[in-house]
Amino acid sequence: MASIEELDQLDSGMGNSDACSPEMKSLLPDDEDDEEDESLAERLFGLTEMFPEEVRKFGYNVGTCLCTCTKGLYKFSCSAAWLFFSSSAILFAPILFEIERAQMEEAQRTQQKQVLLGPNTAMSNVNASSLPMAPPVTTNLIRGSPKVEIRMAPPIPLWKLASATGPYVRLAALSGAAAVALGAYGSHRKYPQEQDPENKLLDHKQIFEIANRYHFIHTLAVLGLPLCRAPFLGAMFLMSGMVLFSGSCYYYAFTGDKKFSKLTPIGGVCLILGWLSMCI
Secondary structure (H helix, E strand, O other): OOOHHHHHHOOOOOOOOOOOOHHHHHHOOOHHHHOOOOOHHHHHHHHHHHOOHHHHHHHHHHHHHHHHHHHHHHHHHHHHHHHHHHHHHHHHHHHHHHHHHHHHHHHHHHHHHHHHHOHHHHHOOOOHHHOOOOOOOOOOEEOOEEOOOOOOOOOOOHHHHHHHOOOHHHHHHHHHHHHHHHHHHHHOOOOOOEEOOOOOEEOHHHHHHHHHHHHHHHHHHHHOHHHOOOHHHHHHHHHHHHHHHHHHHHHHHHHOOOOOOOHHHHHHHHHHHHHHHHHO
16 A cells, blocks of 8 residues: 555646635746737748648749849830930931921021011912902102102011021920039939949949030030031031930940940040041
């Protein structure tokens, strides 16, 4: 038979009443509160562990490839848009200049006819049968000679004279507005920092200021093209030079990419030719 001491050491299977009371439970530390709740990302990442290792690697590779392709497509679209608009400005600007010039020359001829021959000459191409009959014209005679009335032609405004040579004032206005907008944007932008092979820090903001300064100067040059003998030639060279020179400098200053740097000297040559065309 078991002794009394052995019976006391045996576990009765019942907990201590003092330790299991509600008062004691409130004093004891709660181990469940020490565990931090998992975030949604951690839970989702934990769910991936149920898949095999090959499936997880394949999903990671697909996600990385999609991210890389999206970044490459965005960069390509930016470069393609810049090339499209700059090429359109170079190729189609001369055609637009010629169309506008032809229209202004025709308007100038019509205005000269009105000044010399009268306002009714502008309607000479209209069918005479569709017009009402004009009243009879009487001529006052003084000593056998008709009375001649001399009228001075009204002065032509300066803006009409400038517009008659082509849309160069409008081009200068648009270019000046673009230069001001780019200058305001570039003054508040953070530029990338890059070092050349000689460990010299390249100042992208200084490159932007040079491009913006040349943009402003040659915009003023376009404004003076109506006073030249060959304004079309000067406008073609100056606009092409601003797009190639200032545009490539803007692109490099904003992105740090030198893939359009080969166009910068070509734009500088176009700007020089534009100034020389004013000597013709």
